[in-house]
Amino acid sequence: MSDKKLFILLNPHAAKGRALVRKKEIESLFAQGGYETTVVLTEKGVGASTLAYQATLEGWPIILAAGGDGTVNEVVDGILRAVAEKKIPSPKVGILPVGRGNDFAWGMGIPLDLKKASALIIAGKTRTIDAGITYGGNYPQGRYFVNGQGMGFEPLVNFIASDFKHVSGPLSYVLALIKILINHPEPFHVQLTLDGEKQYVETQQLSICNGRRMGGAFIMGPDALFDDGYFDVVFANRPVKSSKLLSIALKFFRGTQVKLPLFSVIRAKSVKLVSENNPMPVHVDGEEISKGCAQFSTELLPSVLPVFVQ
Numbered sequence: 001m002s003d004k005k006l007f008i009l010l011n012p013h014a015a016k017g018r019a020l021v022r023k024k025e026i027e028s029l030f031a032q033g034g035y036e037t038t039v040v041l042t043e044k045g046v047g048a049s050t051l052a053y054q055a056t057l058e059g060w061p062i063i064l065a066a067g068g069d070g071t072v073n074e075v076v077d078g079i080l081r082a083v084a085e086k087k088i089p090s091p092k093v094g095i096l097p098v099g100r101g102n103d104f105a106w107g108m109g110i111p112l113d114l115k116k117a118s119a120l121i122i123a124g125k126t127r128t129i130d131a132g133i134t135y136g137g138n139y140p141q142g143r144y145f146v147n148g149q150g151m152g153f154e155p156l157v158n159f160i161a162s163d164f165k166h167v168s169g170p171l172s173y174v175l176a177l178i179k180i181l182i183n184h185p186e187p188f189h190v191q192l193t194l195d196g197e198k199q200y201v202e203t204q205q206l207s208i209c210n211g212r213r214m215g216g217a218f219i220m221g222p223d224a225l226f227d228d229g230y231f232d233v234v235f236a237n238r239p240v241k242s243s244k245l246l247s248i249a250l251k252f253f254r255g256t257q258v259k260l261p262l263f264s265v266i267r268a269k270s271v272k273l274v275s276e277n278n279p280m281p282v283h284v285d286g287e288e289i290s291k292g293c294a295q296f297s298t299e300l301l302p303s304v305l306p307v308f309v310q
Contacts, residue, residue, distance in 0.1 A: 001059050001060060001061055002036075002061075003061050003062065004034060004035050004036060005035070005036050005037075005038070005060065005061070005062070006030060006035050006036070006037045006038070006062050006063075006064055006094075006121075007038050007040070007055045007060040007062065007063045007064070008026065008037055008038065008039045008040070008063075008064040008066055008096070009040055009042055009048045009051055009052060009055075009063070009064065009065055009066065009067075009071065009074075009075055010022075010023060010026070010039055010040070010041055010042065010066040010067065010096075011041075011042045011048065011066065011067030011068070011070070011071040011099070012041050012042070012043075014066075014067035014068045014070070014071055014098055014099035014100065015068065015098060015099050015100050018098075019066065019067055019068075019098040019099060020041075022066070022096075022098050022114060023039060023041075025114060026039065026066060026096060026114065026118070027039060029114065029115060029118040029119075030118060030121075030122070033118070033119075033122040035122070039066075042067075042071070042074070047074055048065065048067075048071050048074035048075050048078065049074040049075070049077045049078040049081075050078060051078065052065075052074065052075040052076075052077070052078030052079050052082075053078035053079070053081050053082045054078075055078075055091070056078065056079050056082035056083065056088070056090070056091055057082050057086065057088075060091055061091055061092060062091055062092045062093075062094060062121075063075060063079060063091045063092075063093055063094070064093070064094040064095070064096055064121065065093065065094070065095055065096065066096035066098055067096075067098060067099045068097070068098070068099015068100045068101050068102055068286075069099060069100075069101045069102065069103050069104055069147060069285050069286045070099065070285065070286055070287055071099060072095060072104050072105075072146065072147075072285065073144075073145055073146065073147075073284065073285035073286070073287050074287075075093065076093070076131060076144055076145065076146045076285075076305065077143060077144040077145070079091060079093065079305070080131060080133075080144040080301070080304065080305070081144065083304070090304060090305055090306060091306075092126055092306045092307070092308060093305060093306065093307045093308070094117075094120075094121040094307070094308045095108070095110050095117065095307070095308070096114060096117050096118065097110060097111075097112050097117060098114065100216065101214075101215065101216035101286060102216075103147055103211060103213045103214050103215070103216060103285075103286075104146055104147040104211055104285070105117075106213055107147065107211035107212050107213055107226065108127075108129075108211075108226065108307060108309055109309060109310055110308075110309065110310070111310075120308055120309065120310055121308045123308075123310075124308070125308065125309055125310070126306040126307060126308055126309065127226070127227065127306070127307055127309045128227065128303050128304075128305065128306045128307075129146070129210075129226040129227045129303070129304075129305050129306075129307055130210055130226060130227055130228070130229060130300055130301060130302050130303060130304065130305075131144055131145065131146050131210070131300075131301045131304050131305050132144070132145050132146070132149065132208065132210055132231065132284070132298055132299065132300055132301060133145070133298065133299055133301060134149055134282075134284055134289060134296055134297070134298040134299075135296060135297050135298075136282070136289065136290065136293050136295055136296025136297065137282055137288075137289040137290025137293040137296060138288070138289060138290055139289060143284060143287075143289060144301075145210075145284035145285045145287075146210060146211070146285060146305065147210055147211040147214065147285045148207060148208055148209045148210050148211055148214050148220060148221065148224075148284070148285065149207070149208040149282065149283065149284045149285075149289075149298060150205075150206070150207045150208070150214060150220070150282070150283055151188070151205070151206045151207075151273060151280050151281065151282050152185060152188065152203065152204045152205040152206060152280070152281065153180060153184070153185065153204055153205040154205060154207055154214060154215065154218075154220065154283065155281040155282055155283035155288070155289075156180050156185065156281050157177050157180055157215055157218075158214075158215060158283050158286045159281065159283070159288065159291070160179055160180065174217065177215075177249060184204065184242065184245055185204050185278075185281075186204070186278065187202040187203060187204050187239040188202070188203060188204065188275050188277060188278055188280055189202055189275065189276040189277045190202075190203060190206075190273050190274060190275050190276065190280075191272075191273070191274040191276060192206070192235070192271075192272070192273055193270075193271070193272040193273075194233060194266055194268040194270070194271055195268045195269055195270055196270070201235065201237060201238075202238060202239050203235050203236045203237065203238070203239070204236055204239060204240055205235060205236045205240075206233070206234070206235035206236075206273065207220040207221060207233070207234045207235065208231045208232075208233055208271055208298055209221025209224035209231060209232040209233070209234060210224060210226055210231060210300075211224055211226060212224050212255070214286070215286070217253055218252040218253065219252060219253065219254060219255030220234055220252065220255075221234050221255075221265075222255030222256075222258060223258075223265070227303065229269070229300065229302045229303075230267040230268060230269060230300065231267065231268055231269065231271065231298075231300055232265055232266075232267055233265070233266045233267070233268050233271055234258060234263060234264070234265050235263065235264055236262055236263055237262065237263065237264045238262065240262065248260070248262070268300075269299070269300040270297070270298065270299050270300070271297065271298045272295070272296070272297040272298075273295060273296055273297075274294065274295040275293075275294055275295065278292075279291075279292030279293055279294055280292060280293055280294070280296075282296055
């Protein structure tokens, strides 16, 4: 199949429905660059994961995700499932960030301006990055992700932000954070295993970072790199006192929480988390893995995904 053919998965519900109006603009931008586009709108029941899986099996050389981090996650999940099952090369992946959070695009240096993002894809430069797969919750068979995974505060903020009807972008996450601070979670008593090394921790927050930012505004892993062959596992190594919650939460906007003795940062390729008291809320790339599961395990997949970059 020609490299001038693009399979574009557009989430019409991204950015609270505002992404759909960009369809003609997307088609026009790539037509000007000499590309033939097939734009498919995702919908419930036939989401981007299923469509990306089918497109990969059909041999599309380039698959674009037009939406937010949820759309990117679904596209990556579908592509990497097909790659793993059929032992085939991955198509090149392009990002058109027209969604709510766009954390992965931010981390990869992909412009939010649609014209600039499409020009980047047309220019053709790619970077092959790592991804991850997690097993647990709603996905015992595994769910792929590309930006990061979180347990505790982080997924709760994501879940609440997604429920807002008329607020999107970073503001939705900030409002969700305020709501969480009022009713913050009790510490989870967890057995944490990193690359086979086991430890016991009482924590309200753990992030498995492939990228640096999550939740539209929070720098969860300030030193994480997409292509270094490791996750940055960042977690509170003891319970956070309620009187300290707000001051510590504000540090996440700049990533300076990792300078506190309260936080640990460990680089690892495999992570297993088992809660010994309460079920854990878990997300990957902002997508729900579980509102409450007893355990999950996660593995890094090095150098598996070629992504268009500047």
